[in-house]
Amino acid sequence: MVQKYTSMAYASADDLVFGKAKFPVKAGLGLEIGAGYTTPEINYAPRPQAGKSKEKLIKEYERITTDSMQRMVQIGAPSVVLETEHVEQMTNNPSWGGEVAHAQKTIMEEYHDEYGIKCALRHTPGDIREDRDFLKLRGDKYDLLMESFEQIAQNGADLLSIESMGGKEVFDYSILRNDTAGILFGIGVLGSMDMEMIWSDIADIAKKNNVVAAGDTDCAQANTAMFIAGGLLDKNLAHTIAIVARAISAGRSLCAYEAGATGPGKDCGYENTIIKSISGVPIAQEGKSSTCAHSDVMGNLVMQACDLWSNESVEYHGEFGGTSVQCWGESLAYDCSLMNVALKTGKEKGLRDLFTLSDKYRDPQGYVLAYENAYRVGQAIVKDGTDNYLRTKNAAVECCTILDEGIASGKLRLTRFETKALAKVQADLAALPDNSDQFMSDCLTKYKEEVAVFRPENYGL
Amino acid sequence: MLDLKKEDIDGILIRYNVSLEKEMTPDEAAEELYPKDELIYPIAKAIYEGEEDDVIDGLKAAIDAGKNPIALINDALMVGMGVVSQLYDEGIIFLPNVMMSADAMLDGIEYCKDQTDEVPEPKGTVVCHVAEGDVHDIGKNIVAALLRANGFDVVDLGRDCPVDEVIEAVEKEKPILVTGTALMTTTMYAFKEVNDKLLEKGIKVPFACGGGAVNQDFVSQYELGVYGEEAADAPKIAEFILASGDGIEKLREEFHKH
Structure with a gap:
């Protein structure tokens, strides 16, 4: 049963703060996420040769888990979440994922029993629903994916997540062609439809196994836009277009919570502040302490409302200061310590504002995601909350309005190129229909013709 | 919430892209680069603007005026794409402009080929693939488009491409360059297998790898590997091979930046 959000969880943007969510989530071994403290979430990837066999993979994850837990107790961290993003072998062979989860959880239980450290294990199967040429969102691959969720839920994973890919075939085509309608159709309509299907089933599996249906991220689309946009000097995509894609993605990723997920949302969902403002679920975020995985232009700002603080991913290997998971985990833990001190001393809103302000004017992406603006995007979404097309279009329009205001204030300085790209998006949005049936019909005609790999049957169309 | 005064922001961050933005608009810059020939000019401009229909109209007009369709590929379409x-490369226009121009150019090339039995002189073939086990192909799609935009023939093997399929394609197509992209650490291991199997067959073709978790240290571990940090490096590597040969060490000297 999908229940769409039509109102905001918080009465005002100022209520959004790190470490506190309106609806905290209990998970794993003594952990409560969003209940007044932040927790590091350590992420990692096995070394390339570890994927050669199941035995090697399990051994690799045992090393990663032991190293991470050991460092957390060595520095006195009170809580930790470990996230295992599956390599494809682990999802395609569901028992592998289950055995890895079991091995990791066994080690975590030992640390919990001995030291009392609060901890939980998140597993994120890969979205394997495709063959070489096409997305294959329904059918055999879907069943295999759900079997993977069953196996990890039965064998130790406390938090279930995925970075689902619905709509990506149209999005990939559109983002490289500045095609606003295609970006909206790919993320806001097709992505949302797929999210509603997949998260209804993940929530059922979580409920059956007494674990948490955590949440999703629009990594496959909005993060692709963010990465193509890159740094200030990169010339691959206007940052104004990247943030419009991000605003749209909030309506799409919100579908997980409407279908039964409860949070914490996935770390790389930079749309999560918007989602928290609407839903009140706890969120994971990544930024300045995930530079091991990628660069962004809002490394402090995204801490503003996080409940879990993540390093996104790091290949497991040795560094001067220990293994990579130990080094990056330690950085996260000290970030969390600072936030937790702010929470204990009543200074959290001040620290939040410092995080936000340090990046708010760095880039249009950070400007729109600054919590008071993110809240406005949330309001635009819930205004037409029951219609996936209208609400994501609203988000895009509001995003453009916020940017216009920033430019007018003189504080947000954009290049002519970024301003021109923004004007084009606004004109494109203004030309779109107000009726979702019409938009669907127009887009089906256009993208069936233009995007060779687009298969409407993936969406039951 | 707290806010900064406008005058305080520069002490905290600098948007270097704003301060360095060129005075000239992209359209003005393009105008300076178009060829002056009145039959070629509209084709080159239509390529820059990414307008397929205008490209075809321009080609029709040029062919009606006696221009050779195959010659127009190099003399008009590639010239227009050269402007783009x-x-x-100079940072005046962005990637989506290049993608749309490349689409228009490819339509133009097909049109020219349809007008004659002649076959254009190939510049060089590049085999592109995404590593086995990896389905993330937007990077490969950009690489392929940029190579085509620079006049190379691309054999696109798609995503999740088995190692043996890469080897077969290399044996058949005899490319000047092979490219491999991967997002994940576990799939990029397939690059080493491609390298080893090519060497087993005595094939020493440069193998340019990049994407996601791929880094220069990893690519340097196998004999044929050349690291490409950005998609835009692919045509530069291919051009370098045409100009200076396919020695791996020379390529690494040129393109390994770290």
Whole structure:
């Protein structure tokens, strides 16, 4: 049963703060996420040769888990979440994922029993629903994916997540062609439809196994836009277009919570502040302490409302200061310590504002995601909350309005190129229909013709 | 919430892209680069603007006026695409402009080929693939488009491409360059297998790898590997091979930046 959000969880943007969510989530071994403290979430990837066999993979994850837990107790961290993003072998062979989860959880239980450290294990199967040429969102691959969720839920994973890919075939085509309608159709309509299907089933599996249906991220689309946009000097995509894609993605990723997920949302969902403002679920975020995985232009700002603080991913290997998971985990833990001190001393809103302000004017992406603006995007979404097309279009329009205001204030300085790209998006949005049936019909005609790999049957169309 | 005064922001961050933005608009810069020939000019401009229909109209007019369709590929379409590539390299236009121009150019090439039995002189073939087990192909799609935009023939093996399929394609197509992209650490291991199997067969073709978790240290571990940090490096590597040969060490000296 999908229940769409039509109102905001918080009465005002100022209520959004790190470490506190309106609806905290209990998970794993003594952990409560969003209940007044932040927790590091350590992420990692096995070394390339570890994927050669199941035995090697399990051994690799045992090393990663032991190293991470050991460092957390060595520095006195009170809580930790470990996230295992599956390599494809682990999802395609569901028992592998289950055995890895079991091995990791066994080690975590030992640390919990001995030291009392609060901890939980998140597993994120890969979205394997495709063959070489096409997305294959329904059918055999879907069943295999759900079997993977069953196996990890039965064998130790406390938090279930995925970075689902619905709509990506149209999005990939559109983002490289500045095609606003295609970006909206790919993320806001097709992505949302797929999210509603997949998260209804993940929530059922979580409920059956007494674990948490955590949440999703629009990594496959909005993060692709963010990465193509890159740094200030990169010339691959206007940052104004990247943030419009991000605003749209909030309506799409919100579908997980409407279908039964409860949070914490996935770390790389930079749309999560918007989602928290609407839903009140706890969120994971990544930024300045995930530079091991990628660069962004809002490394402090995204801490503003996080409940879990993540390093996104790091290949497991040795560094001067220990293994990579130990080094990056330690950085996260000290970030969390600072936030937790702010929470204990009543200074959290001040620290939040410092995080936000340090990046708010760095880039249009950070400007729109600054919590008071993110809240406005949330309001635009819930205004037409029951219609996936209208609400994501609203988000895009509001995003453009916020940017216009920033430019007018003189504080947000954009290049002519970024301003021109923004004007084009606004004109494109203004030309779109107000009726979702019409938009669907127009887009089906256009993208069936233009995007060779687009298969409407993936969406039951 | 707290806010900063406008005058305080520069002490905290600098948007270097704003302060360095060129005075000239992209359209003005392109105008300076178009060829002056009145039959070629509209084709080159239509390529820059990414307008397929205008490209075809321009080609029709040029052919009606006696221009050779195959010669128009190099003399008009590639010239127009050269304007686009130059502006992209100089940071004046962005990737979506290049993609749309490349689409228009490819339509133009097909049109020219349809007008004659002649076959254009190939510049060189590049085999592109995404590593086995990896389905993330937007990077490969950009690489392929940029190579085509620079006049190379691309054999696109798609995503999740088995190692043996890469080897077969290399044996058949005899490319000047093979490219491999991967997002994940576990799939990029397939690059080493491609390298080893090519060497087993005595094939020493440069193998340019990049994407996601791929880094220069990893690519340097196998004999044929050349690291490409950005998609835009692919045509530069291919051009370098045409100009200076396919020695791996020379390529690494040129393209390994770290």
